[in-house]
Amino acid sequence: xxxxxxxxxxxxxxxxxxxxxxxxxxxxxxxxxxxxxxxxxxxxxxxxxxxxxxxxxxxxxxxxxxxxxxxxxxxxxxxxxxxxxxxxxxxxxxxxxxxxxxxxxxxxxxxxxxxxxxxxxxxxxxxxxxxxxxxxxxxxxxxxxxxxxxxxxxxxxxxxxxxxxxxxxxxxxxxxxxxxxxxxxxxxxxxxxxxxxxxxxxxxxxxxxxxxxxxxxxxxxxxxxxxxxxxxxxxxxxxxxxxxxxxxxxxxxxxxxxxxxxxxxxxxxxxxxxxxxxxxxxxxxxxxxxxxxxxxxxxxxxxxxxxxxxxxxxxxxxxxxxxxxxxxxxxxxxxxxxxxxxxxxxxxxxxxxxxxxxxxxxxxxxxxxxxxxxx
Numbered sequence: 001x002x003x004x005x006x007x008x009x010x011x012x013x014x015x016x017x018x019x020x021x022x023x024x025x026x027x028x029x030x031x032x033x034x035x036x037x038x039x040x041x042x043x044x045x046x047x048x049x050x051x052x053x054x055x056x057x058x059x060x061x062x063x064x065x066x067x068x069x070x071x072x073x074x075x076x077x078x079x080x081x082x083x084x085x086x087x088x089x090x091x092x093x094x095x096x097x098x099x100x101x102x103x104x105x106x107x108x109x110x111x112x113x114x115x116x117x118x119x120x121x122x123x124x125x126x127x128x129x130x131x132x133x134x135x136x137x138x139x140x141x142x143x144x145x146x147x148x149x150x151x152x153x154x155x156x157x158x159x160x161x162x163x164x165x166x167x168x169x170x171x172x173x174x175x176x177x178x179x180x181x182x183x184x185x186x187x188x189x190x191x192x193x194x195x196x197x198x199x200x201x202x203x204x205x206x207x208x209x210x211x212x213x214x215x216x217x218x219x220x221x222x223x224x225x226x227x228x229x230x231x232x233x234x235x236x237x238x239x240x241x242x243x244x245x246x247x248x249x250x251x252x253x254x255x256x257x258x259x260x261x262x263x264x265x266x267x268x269x270x271x272x273x274x275x276x277x278x279x280x281x282x283x284x285x286x287x288x289x290x291x292x293x294x295x296x297x298x299x300x301x302x303x304x305x306x307x308x309x310x311x312x313x314x315x316x317x318x319x320x321x322x323x324x325x326x327x328x329x330x331x332x333x334x335x336x337x338x339x340x341x342x343x344x345x346x347x348x349x350x351x352x353x354x355x356x357x358x359x360x361x362x363x364x365x366x367x368x369x370x371x372x373x374x375x
Contacts, residue, residue: 048187055194
């Protein structure tokens with residue numbers, strides 16, 4: 001509800017901001033490098049992969065719509081409040097899954113940074129992982145101001161370089177892409193691939209709840225949710241179509257983006273693109289570590305009245321990242337995405353997607369609009 005004297009939310013804040021925030025969570029390290037696309041979509045073949053992306057788009061939009069509607073009804077602008085209303089005492093199940101998600105994606109980001117360092121500079125993967133960890137620590141130690149400033153600088157670079165990459169790919173080997181679709185074979189497993197991919201990425205809808213406080217009506221929630229799905233998957237669809245030009249060989253590449261960049265044979269753009277991916281990993285990794293810091297800060301403030309210091313933020317970030325660096329160095333990018341993401345998808349489908357599409361929808365259809373109180 002809008003407070004007296006405040007400026008009404010803009011159409012951008014009501015309709016587009018939630019989807020853009022959701023996309024920022026989804027894109028991550030595996031998406032930006034193309035590894036997730038190779039893992040979840042390419043096994044279904046070129047046309048099956050397109051179908052799987054469309055399935056993921058539909059699931060994203062559906063769950064975002066219900067999530068936004070439910071959050072508005074119970075006035076939940078953070079994931080803790082949301083899941084206390086949705087699951088009651090069972091909200092701790094989501095908290096546990098969320099912490100596992102943060103640990104896993106940080107490990108994936110670390111492995112991706114290590115792979116980039118090895119591919120670009122020929123250094124041991126651990127050095128690339130350590131460089132990313134150091135950059136994340138430098139950003140998150142100083143709290144909100146530092147993190148928000150980082151978002152402002154990285155976003156322009158990411159979108160500009162990504163758009164140029166897709167354009168260059170289509171103009172350089174568009175004929176191979178057409179041939180790839182012609183010889184692609186039957187589409188198989190696309191429903192499962194799209195569902196599993198959507199399953200773990202839907203955590204983004206819960207993470208971005210603070211930005212949906214700008215929604216002024218249920219109509220706003222439906223429109224924002226509908227837009228969120230396509231905003232999250234359109235870059236993936238374009239990237240996937242470019243990958244089809246080198247199907248099936250590209251499926252085994254640790255960094256499909258690097259595989260395509262080598263086909264372009266543009267050394268300066270190759271360097272720029274890898275730096276963009278590193279920046280995207282920094283952005284996503286810093287936001288994930290910052291989310292844990294803010295969760296701890298909120299708990300400390302409410303229970304003890306203590307403000308989380310910069311030194312404590314530094315210690316939490318180091319503890320998280322050292323552990324995740326070990327996971328990244330031990331398992332590598334391909335194994336983390338192939339095994340870890342699939343396992344996490346099933347957990348999140350159980351503790352979030354199914355409850356919000358059943359209990360959440362039931363609550364929304366109740367005639368009694370009275371909101372339940374949280375103990």
